[in-house]
Amino acid sequence: MSEKVHWWHGILARSLMAVAGIALLMGGVSSLLVNQVVGERAHGQAVLKLGELLDTVESTVSIAAFVGDAQLAKEVAQGLLRNSEVMQVTIRSNERELVRAARGPLRVGDDSRAVRRPLYSPFKADEVIGEISLAAEQTSIDALVAKDVWFTGWLMAIQLALVIAAATAAMLFLVVRPIKETSDRLHRLDAASGERLAVPESHAKSELGRLVGDINNLTARLVATIGIESALLRQQVIDQRKYRDLFDKAAAGIFVADRDGRLESFNRAFAALTWLPRRKETTGRWLAEAGWQEPERLLALVRDALADPTGKATRADDFLLVGRRGDERWLHVAATPLGDGSVQGTLTDVTKRRNEEISARRLATTDALTGFANRAGLQHTLAEITPHTPPFALVMLDLDGFKRINDAMGFAVGDQLLILVAGRIRKVLDARDQVARVGGDEFALALVGEQSRVALDARVGQLLRVLAEPYDVSVAGKHDQIDIAASAGIAFFPADGHDLQELLRSAELALNSVQAAGGRNFGYFEPAQQVAVEHRHRIEDDLRHALGAGELHLVFQPIIDLSNGRLAGAEALLRWSHPARGVVMPDVFIPLAEELGLIDEIGLMVLRETCRHVATWRNAGLDIYVSVNVSVRQIPDGLPPGAVVGLLEQYGLPSNAIALEITEGVLMNNVVAAQTWIEQLRADGIRIYLDDFGTGYSSLSYLKRFPLDTVKIDKSFIRDMSADNSDRTLVDAIVTMAGSLGLNVIAEGVENTAQFDILRQIGCGYGQGYLFSRPVKGEDFAQVAAHINAALVAGWR
Ligand code: C2E
Ligand code: CA
Ligand code: CA
Numbered sequence: 001m002s003e004k005v006h007w008w009h010g011i012l013a014r015s016l017m018a019v020a021g022i023a024l025l026m027g028g029v030s031s032l033l034v035n036q037v038v039g040e041r042a043h044g045q046a047v048l049k050l051g052e053l054l055d056t057v058e059s060t061v062s063i064a065a066f067v068g069d070a071q072l073a074k075e076v077a078q079g080l081l082r083n084s085e086v087m088q089v090t091i092r093s094n095e096r097e098l099v100r101a102a103r104g105p106l107r108v109g110d111d112s113r114a115v116r117r118p119l120y121s122p123f124k125a126d127e128v129i130g131e132i133s134l135a136a137e138q139t140s141i142d143a144l145v146a147k148d149v150w151f152t153g154w155l156m157a158i159q160l161a162l163v164i165a166a167a168t169a170a171m172l173f174l175v176v177r178p179i180k181e182t183s184d185r186l187h188r189l190d191a192a193s194g195e196r197l198a199v200p201e202s203h204a205k206s207e208l209g210r211l212v213g214d215i216n217n218l219t220a221r222l223v224a225t226i227g228i229e230s231a232l233l234r235q236q237v238i239d240q241r242k243y244r245d246l247f248d249k250a251a252a253g254i255f256v257a258d259r260d261g262r263l264e265s266f267n268r269a270f271a272a273l274t275w276l277p278r279r280k281e282t283t284g285r286w287l288a289e290a291g292w293q294e295p296e297r298l299l300a301l302v303r304d305a306l307a308d309p310t311g312k313a314t315r316a317d318d319f320l321l322v323g324r325r326g327d328e329r330w331l332h333v334a335a336t337p338l339g340d341g342s343v344q345g346t347l348t349d350v351t352k353r354r355n356e357e358i359s360a361r362r363l364a365t366t367d368a369l370t371g372f373a374n375r376a377g378l379q380h381t382l383a384e385i386t387p388h389t390p391p392f393a394l395v396m397l398d399l400d401g402f403k404r405i406n407d408a409m410g411f412a413v414g415d416q417l418l419i420l421v422a423g424r425i426r427k428v429l430d431a432r433d434q435v436a437r438v439g440g441d442e443f444a445l446a447l448v449g450e451q452s453r454v455a456l457d458a459r460v461g462q463l464l465r466v467l468a469e470p471y472d473v474s475v476a477g478k479h480d481q482i483d484i485a486a487s488a489g490i491a492f493f494p495a496d497g498h499d500l501q502e503l504l505r506s507a508e509l510a511l512n513s514v515q516a517a518g519g520r521n522f523g524y525f526e527p528a529q530q531v532a533v534e535h536r537h538r539i540e541d542d543l544r545h546a547l548g549a550g551e552l553h554l555v556f557q558p559i560i561d562l563s564n565g566r567l568a569g570a571e572a573l574l575r576w577s578h579p580a581r582g583v584v585m586p587d588v589f590i591p592l593a594e595e596l597g598l599i600d601e602i603g604l605m606v607l608r609e610t611c612r613h614v615a616t617w618r619n620a621g622l623d624i625y626v627s628v629n630v631s632v633r634q635i636p637d638g639l640p641p642g643a644v645v646g647l648l649e650q651y652g653l654p655s656n657a658i659a660l661e662i663t664e665g666v667l668m669n670n671v672v673a674a675q676t677w678i679e680q681l682r683a684d685g686i687r688i689y690l691d692d693f694g695t696g697y698s699s700l701s702y703l704k705r706f707p708l709d710t711v712k713i714d715k716s717f718i719r720d721m722s723a724d725n726s727d728r729t730l731v732d733a734i735v736t737m738a739g740s741l742g743l744n745v746i747a748e749g750v751e752n753t754a755q756f757d758i759l760r761q762i763g764c765g766y767g768q769g770y771l772f773s774r775p776v777k778g779e780d781f782a783q784v785a786a787h788i789n790a791a792l793v794a795g796w797r
Helices: 011-067 070-081 138-188 207-249 268-273 295-307 351-364 375-382 402-409 411-428 453-468 500-516 527-549 586-595 599-619 641-650 664-669 671-683 700-705 715-721 725-740 753-762 778-793
Strands: 086-093 097-102 115-120 128-136 253-258 262-266 315-322 328-337 342-349 392-399 434-437 442-447 471-475 478-482 486-493 522-524 552-561 566-578 582-584 625-629 658-662 687-693 710-713 744-747
Touching (some): 011 070, 011 086, 011 128, 011 138, 070 086, 253 268, 295 315, 295 342, 328 351, 392 500, 411 442, 411 453, 453 486, 453 522, 527 566, 527 586, 552 599, 566 586, 566 599, 599 625, 599 641, 599 778, 664 700, 710 725, 715 725, 715 753, 725 744
Parallel strands (some): 687 710
Antiparallel strands (some): 086 097, 115 128, 253 262, 315 328, 328 342, 392 486, 434 442
16 A cells, blocks of 8 residues: 655645745736836826826916017926926927926936927917927836835735635635545555445536546456456365365276376276276376286277367277286276377276176077077177188088977977977087077087088987987977977088088078978088079079060960950060070069069069050050059059059059959968058059969958959969869859959969860859960060950850
């Protein structure tokens, strides 16, 4: 705080001195002015007086001058000198000086300050005959002046003194005192406690008031700023203490380390989690000191975090820690760069999660029923097959007719059986052998040990014998015996496959040939089987290419109205003109197309081509419809009803210009979706035929449940109809039943007139077969159609 203000430095002293100085200066200047003015005025008054005196003697003096009477002049002069203001009198005529008289010594020549007046002739008013001059009495004038000056001087001095006193008092009270008071108060002010300066009385609107206001504002702001600052400081201290506490007591391990893993700091949890050897000092310790299994990977993580271009990314991974006693702990380490070349890391114990993951993986790789590995498990254990893996034999085992037992006796019995089978397999295996259940009743065995065919013949032969023994199961609480045999296919590593996939495929091929030959046996993979597979692969590739290359085309087989022998319609059948193999039949490539996912695209192409042909024929006056085969796989999404309707519209065809042939498989597969699909198409006026009736389940319920139009009786029934009476009866029954349900019937595969006759006797509505026509190319169809109709006209049999 500033020291005391001495009075002579004070505003009061200064202003008083200023006022006094100004007063003195003003006093001096005004005295001079007064002196001058008063002098002038006194002189003026003297001249006036002298003028008045002259007026009284003027006529007398004129006579004296006219006659040159010096005596008279002298008397007048004497008279004038009796006036105290007159100092000297001179009267002259034109000719001479009549008199010069003075009070006291005569002053010659100094007439400058004298009052002169010309004297005129008493007879002629404009003739100057002389002059009279009076000189004033200077000392009396001066005395008068001095008196005046003194008086005025005193007056002014008193006035000034009064003004100064008043001004000083006013300043003292109005300005200086409030300033001094304010200054003193400010000096003692305790702003922090909220004290503020009072605005001096009646200074609310003066500069002083504003100054006080400004000071108060400034003070308030200062106090506020200081308050915030100190609060921050306090918070910082608290925070630091709190974070230190958090850091120390956190359950997660926390550390700060540089790129080489030198620890700058770490908390207790870090030390505890990493089993860091106890030592007093925390400096000079290293991240890698702990028993990490892969310290290099951990350091790489730290460096990777530091190398991140954003400088913010967190790198994290799990690391295994192995304690001195061999106990293991998984720690999740997350490292985030701090921006100063070091990382901050956290550690959490994830051992539990890792163990859960491991057990989950084990679950996912284990077959719950048998406890064997499942396919994924087998993949896992055999994943690391390398050329250096010792040879082994992969045996693919399958129970013959297991499905039949499962269907007939229920899953519970099937499961019992599988458990028993697994038990028997386990007994035959060596400790080093691997086994997995890779399908419902399929087991894959990796047999190590002696790899000769003789040895394997013995082992697998024994296995099949053991498995062929009767099984005791309980069926609905009662004991029962099941007889079931197994088949096996064997492939060798590395001869028959370099990885599990190939080996499984080879063993499966061997198994397939065994089963094709009746099962209850085992066989080895033969390259010829592989050749068949490769052949298939080649066809697959070719088929993929065929679609784009335009190698697929349609043929059309007429459908005949048996009541009158007229052409009713046709069925579109697909052909593949393979550049090397010639014409490939649909039975061969349609299943392939289904497997390869090509069937949707092919199906749409067939429908489009059909529409194109039908449109051409209809335009040429051939009023027929064509039915198109639809694969199970196309329904419902591969051939949306909207797409069918769209194509019909595109070719300007009515909805009865085509029909769709589906098989019972469609109706069994996804009942709800199939029903919706059929109903939508029916709603659009498109007819649905049930193809190959009699080969599948031929359930009557389908015919009732689904809104079908026509049933196509499979050609196998028609073929045997003439020879086998039961088939004739069956066809008869189907026709009758269909009739009762309001369905049309088409007999497929009508090859001879005998069949034709029977069908007509039975009352079958329509027929299709080589007897009428083989499937023909689109461009030949019109001619064939004409021939059929002509034949009718000619009296068809
Ligand atoms: P499907 O629908 O039962 O077709 C009738 C099959 O019987 C045709 O064989 C036809 O050529 C043959 N056939 C006709 N008349 C006689 C006869 O009098 N005697 C004998 N033994 N057979 C006769 P294809 O053309 O080989 O077709 C076989 C199967 O391929 C068809 O059976 C059908 O299921 C399927 N298929 C054909 N084209 C297509 C198609 O465009 N799409 C789909 N998804 N499947 C098709
Ligand atoms: Ca068909
Ligand atoms: Ca058929």
